[in-house]
Amino acid sequence: MAAREHPRRNAAIEARPLGYALGGEILGVDMRDPLDADTVAAIRRAWHAHHVIVLRDQNASPDDILRFARGFGDLDDHAQTPFYRKDGYPELLEITTKPKDGKPSETRNVGRNWHSDYAYTPRPAAASMLYCVEKPPIGGDTMFCNMARAYETLSDTMRGIVDGLHSVYDISLVAGFYERDPAEVAETKRLNPPIAHPAVKVHPESGTRALYVSERVAYFHGMTAAESRPLIDFLCEHATGPENVYRHVWRPGDLVCWDNRTTMHVALTDFDQNQPRHMLRATVVGEPSGFVVD
Numbered sequence: 001m002a003a004r005e006h007p008r009r010n011a012a013i014e015a016r017p018l019g020y021a022l023g024g025e026i027l028g029v030d031m032r033d034p035l036d037a038d039t040v041a042a043i044r045r046a047w048h049a050h051h052v053i054v055l056r057d058q059n060a061s062p063d064d065i066l067r068f069a070r071g072f073g074d075l076d077d078h079a080q081t082p083f084y085r086k087d088g089y090p091e092l093l094e095i096t097t098k099p100k101d102g103k104p105s106e107t108r109n110v111g112r113n114w115h116s117d118y119a120y121t122p123r124p125a126a127a128s129m130l131y132c133v134e135k136p137p138i139g140g141d142t143m144f145c146n147m148a149r150a151y152e153t154l155s156d157t158m159r160g161i162v163d164g165l166h167s168v169y170d171i172s173l174v175a176g177f178y179e180r181d182p183a184e185v186a187e188t189k190r191l192n193p194p195i196a197h198p199a200v201k202v203h204p205e206s207g208t209r210a211l212y213v214s215e216r217v218a219y220f221h222g223m224t225a226a227e228s229r230p231l232i233d234f235l236c237e238h239a240t241g242p243e244n245v246y247r248h249v250w251r252p253g254d255l256v257c258w259d260n261r262t263t264m265h266v267a268l269t270d271f272d273q274n275q276p277r278h279m280l281r282a283t284v285v286g287e288p289s290g291f292v293v294d
C-alpha cells in the first residue's frame with residue numbers, strides 16, 4: 001500500500017482530539033513545505049496539549065522527514081544504536097520487518113514493551129517522529145499513554161514517594177533484545193550501561209511533571225530489585241490502563257510525533273510478522289540527564 005497523493009499547502013493549523021487522555025490530529029500541514037516559525041509554534045502548542053500528534057496523508061521522502069523534524073530541535077544521529085540506522089541516513093532509524101541483506105531485520109521487534117525512547121542513554125529523546133512507509137493489511141498498531149496524567153492521578157503520598165526516586169534503565173530489558181545479532185547486542189550493551197534518571201520528569205518547556213518509569217526499569221536507585229519490582233509494576237499498570245491510552249492504527253503516509261517526556265509507547269505484535277511493516281523514525285534529542293550506575 002503506497003501513501004496517497006494529497007497535495008496541500010500549510011494554511012490554518014487545527015488539531016482535533018483523537019483520544020480521551022492524549023492524541024490529536026493536526027490538519028493543514030504538508031511536510032514537503034518549508035516550515036515557518038508560526039507553523040512550528042502552532043504544532044508545538046498542539047503537541048503540549050495532546051502529547052502525541054498525528055499528521056495524515058503525507059507523501060514524505062526521507063529528506064522531507066528530516067527537514068520537518070529539524071524544525072523541532074537537534075536530531076540524534078543514533079550513535080547509541082548504530083546498527084538500526086537507515087543506510088546513508090544516520091538521523092533516521094529504520095524500523096522494519098523486511099529482511100535486510102538476506103538476513104532477518106535487526107529492528108523487526110523494536111519497541112515491544114512500554115517505554116520512552118532512548119531512556120537508557122544520557123540524552124533521552126525529547127521527541128520522536130515516526131513515519132509509516134508501509135504497513136500490514138491488518139494491525140501493526142502502536143499504543144501511547146499519558147505519563148503526565150499518570151503522575152497527576154497518583155495519591156499525594158505516592159507522588160511524594162516517586163518524586164524522590166531515580167529509575168535505573170537497563171537496555172537488556174528491551175523486549176526481544178537477545179533475539180538480535182549477538183555481536184550487535186554486545187556492542188549495544190557496551191554503549192549503553194545502566195543509567196539512573198529521575199522517576200519524575202519536569203518538562204523543560206511546559207513545566208508539566210510526568211512519571212518517568214517504564215517496563216525497561218530494572219530497579220530504583222538505592223533500593224533492591226525485589227523492593228522496587230512491585231512499585232515498578234504498579235506504576236506501569238497504572239500508567240497503561242485503557243483510560244490513559246491512545247491506540248494509533250497506522251496508514252501509509254502517517255507521521256506520528258510524540259513527546260517522550262510525557263508519554264510512553266509500545267509497538268504491538270497484532271499482525272502477521274511475515275508482512276512488511278516499514279517505518280522511519282527521526283529523534284529530537286533532549287537535555288542531558290542521569291548518571292551511569294555500576
Ligand code: SIN
Nearest residue numbers: 095110111142267279
Ligand atoms: C519505537 O518504539 O520507536 C517504534 C514504535 C513502532 O514501531 O510502532
